Amino acid sequence: MDAVAQEAVWAxxxxKTNLESCILGKSxxxxxxxxxxxxGGHVLLEDVPGTGKTVLVKALAKSVNGQFRRIQCNPDLLPTDITGVSIYHPKQESFVFRPGPVMTNxxxxxxxxxATTKTQSALLEAMEERSISxxxxxxxLPSPFLLIATQNPIxxxxxxxxxxxxxxxxxxxLRLGYPDHETEKQMLRxxxxxxPVERLAPVMDIEGLLALQQAVRQVHIDEAVSDYLVTIVQETRRHRSLALGASPRATLGLLAASKSLALLRGRDYVIPDDIKYLTPYVLSHRLLLQTDARLDGQTAESVLEQLLQGIRVPIRLEK
Known part of the structure; x- marks a missing residue:
């Protein structure tokens, strides 16, 4: 591992250590x-209220010293409440665009x-294009831009x-879940x-975060491991329990996530275990079960587990 990659691993x-100091039991x-x-991907946190979803995001924003904004969704929220709106300025005799909370890191x-489906759709362009119209x-939008959405169970x-x-x-x-007994006692203390979030200090700035994202792109994945990743995604499109498989966007996302996880775990190359570990988190919400599979009690996660068991894992020697 070269010096640049080693510095990225340390950063x-x-x-990670900074976040763990105030978010307990969620390593x-x-x-x-x-x-x-x-x-550079967006995250959907699904869980019951009060499990620390908002606190986790606030802690992340403070740790990277980036701009942070929050939108509290409700049925009355309009798309312009997210993107911004043009307001007539009498002195300038023209309309001036006032950006909404989406203009942030x-x-x-x-x-x-x-939020209603119309308002939810206002986020699509921002999430994909990193811009708004x-x-x-x-x-x-500012760079980097990360959207973290929380949702209650449907x-x-x-x-x-x-x-x-x-x-x-x-x-x-992702799901956070409830803390265990000892962790909840530690929270009280x-x-x-x-x-603890109020005492949290930044450990890097936006430039440092952009450098980390650039280092991720240099993480190596060899052809055999890359073929393993693509096979997993393509098998979701052929599985008899799935009406809708994962998209090519999912393939690119799983690759990027595998490289990031490898760096977080101290490596400058991807191994098959990185891909296997991330597959349920990256693919499950993109899959649509057949009606009979749902009636049989199957879930996207259980289908992925079956699918992974049927795919040969490439043997790869460490570099």
Missing amino acids: AGRL SEIELLLTALLS LLLVDEINR ADGENYP DFEGTYPLPEAQLDRFLMK DQAEQH
């Missing part, structure tokens, strides 16, 4: 969130599935399912006087 490690989830961040869209003009009151096109634009779908 990623400092970022794996933090690693996955950082994997998405280094990949880290955007938290809280309870995204409480308003009044015939195109406005680029059977909760007042929720609207996200359309397949929007789900496909999320690199990963840590927050007795002040929330």
Whole structure:
């Protein structure tokens, strides 16, 4: 591993340690969130209220010293509340564009599935193109731009399912879950006087984050491992339990995430275990089950587990 890659590994490690200092018992989830961040991909956090989703995103924003904005979704939210709106300026005798909260580095869209589908669709261009259109003009978003959306389980009151096109634009779908007994006791002690997030200090700046994202692109993946990745995605399109398989966007996302995870784990090359570990998080929300598969109690995760068991894992010697 060269000096540039080694420095990137150290920087990623400092970022992970910083988040773990205030988000207890969620080391794996933090690693996955950082994997998405280094990949430049968006994240969907699905869980019941109060499990620390918003706190995690705030801690990430403080750690990288980036611009942070939050949108609280509800049925009255309009698309212009996200993208911005042109307002007439009497002195200038012209319309002036006032950008919305989407103009930021880290955007938290809280309870995204409480917004109507029309408002949800306003996020599509921002997520894919890193720009927005308003009044015939195109406005680029800051770089980097990461959207982290939280959603309540779809059977909760007042929720609207996200359309397949929007789900496909999320690199990963994660769940935090409840803390265990000891972790919850530690939370009580840590927050007795002040929330740990308020004491959190940045460990890098935006330029450092962009350098990390660039280092991820240099992570090596050999042909056999790349073929293994593509085979997994293509098998989702042929599986009898799936009505809709993963898209080519998913293939690119799984590659980027595998490279990021390799760097976070101290390597400058991808191994098959990186791909296997990330497959449920990157692919499950993009799949659509056949009706009979749903009636049989299957889930996207269980189908992926069966699929992975049937694909030969390439043997690769470490560099």
